[in-house]
Amino acid sequence: MAQETDAPQAPPSAPTAPARALLPLILPAVVVGVTASLVFVGVSVAAERLQQVLWGPLPDALGVGRYSVLWMFAMLTATGLAVGLVVWKAPGHAGADPATFGLNSPVMAPAVVPGLVLATGLMLAGGPSLGPENPVIAVNVGLAAWLGARLLPRTPGALWPVLAESATIGALFGTPVAAALVISEALAGRPMRGRLWDNVFAPLAAGACGAMTTTLVAHPAFDLGLPPMSHHPHAKDLLTALVISSAAALLGMGAVHAFPYVHAAFRRLRHPMLMIPAGGVVLGALGALGGRLTLFKGLSEVGELARRPEGWSAGQFAAMAVVKLTALLVAASCGFRGGRIFPAVFIGTAVGLCAHALVPAVHPAVGVATGVLGMLLAITRQAWVSLFTAAVLVASPSVLALLCIASLPAWLLVTGRAQMQLREDGTPVR
Structure with missing residues (x-):
């Protein structure tokens, strides 16, 4: 007599896509990857x-002194006037309110692209504390969707924004790994057809081509040259990582909670020729307070901090972190077109070096990596980008395990809470 069993059957695994389904995606991915990288490099070099x-x-x-108080105030005010004029007069007003979207950009009309590129270039050159990532992603998404629909109309329209985002992220960081991690994180919240690797195949190809093009053309380098850890992590290193990442996350969350209120204050001015120049005036005052290192997107300034970690006191590092965070908050609220990753890297680095200056036993690489990790988790809410960026800055393999552990309490502090992104009605996204 046959024995019956009620054991549940394992669900069948998702079918793997055949090669013939993936091969047609390679050419679009390559074209988008190279083009997105060239757009990023072009905007960056021009700026x-x-x-x-x-x-x-x-x-x-x-x-006038290049970085005198007078010139910093005048330049940031003038930058606010110039960007405000572009946002006011350019077709499409140089894109949507940058406070309402993050790395995942909506598809915009091609007519909006020139104004957004001009506003971004002026912002990067003029000194506000924002990076190029969000607007360049928006430009590449718009161009890819428009050209793809005309040149390859049979290709699914939803593919082009994903390829453009991946390509731009790969170009920004000089490696496709960041793009693959971001796309896999985004796919985790969506229904997928087939295996995960099948879904990231084309985005990974686009990110790889974007990264390789940037590497060949611009030779980017993110390693700050901090002394590597000469020992395996100890208990004190673990405690240090947990404390610094959590402290940086809490500091970043202070700016996140203030974001809707500061944004609403600038919105009351109602016109870009009032909002953005007013932001420029405030940024000029902050620049005069914090000094030249707190200006611009912060990537080259981070390198300067890292080259001389003993060159400033703990109080000076703390002051730079607070001023830069306030400048990021103001620039993101008043309407400047820009991203928040690179300024957050500067803030996290200053927090980590402040910890090292307070307690010399804190290794600079541990302090910087965990400070950047906590700050990026709070500001971007992109866990993979935060972990990856913190890891590549110090190029010390022994720090990676510390980062993974340090990300846990920092993530618990930020998850489920308001993000530094607003809905159209001004309420924060959660």
Whole structure:
């Protein structure tokens, strides 16, 4: 007599996509990857050239100190006026309110792209504390969706934004790993057809091409050159990592909670020629207070901090972190077009070096990596990007395990709470 069993049957695994379904995606991924990288490099290089003029020969010709209080205040105010004029007059007003979206950009009309590129370039050159990532992703998403629909109309329209986002993230960090992690995190909240690797195949190809193009053209480097850990992590290193990541996350959450209120205050001015110049005035005052290192997106300034970790006191590091965080909050609230990752990296680095200055036993690499991790978790709510960015900055394999553990309490402090992104009605996204 056959024995019956009520044991549940394991659900069948998702079928793997055949090669013939993935091969047609390679060419679009390559084209989008290379193009997105060239757009990013082009905007960055143009902004750097303009920055060199605005903060070099121009103040020299006027007989003003390059980073004097007068010039910082004048330049940031002028940048607010210039960007405000672009947002007011450009078609599509240089895109949607940047406070309402993050790395996942909506598809915008091609006519909006020139204004957004111009507003971004002026912002990067003029000194506000924002990076290029969000607007460049928006530009690449818009271009990819528009060109893809015309050149390859049979390709699913939803593919183009994913390829553009992946390609731009790969170009920004010089590696496709960040793009693959971000896309896999996004896919975790969506219904998928087939295996995860099948779904990330095309985005990974786009990110790899974007990263390789940037590497060949611009030679980016994110390693700060901090002394690596010469020992395996000890208990004190673990305690240090937990404390610094949590402290940085709490500091970042202070800005996140203030974001809707500061944004609402600027919105009361109602017009971009009032909101953005007003933000420029405030940023000029903050620049005068914090000094030149608290200006711009912060990537090269982070390198300067890391080259001389003993060059500032704990109080100076703390002051730079607070001023930069306030500048990020103001710039993101008043309407400047820009992203928050690179300024957050500067803030986290300053927090980590402040801990090292307070307690010399804190290894600089541990302090910087965990400070950046906690700050990015609070500001971006992108766990993989936060972990990856913190890891590549210090290039010390022994820090990776500490980062994974330090991310746990920091994530518990930020998850489920308000994000630094608003809905159309001004309420924070959770």
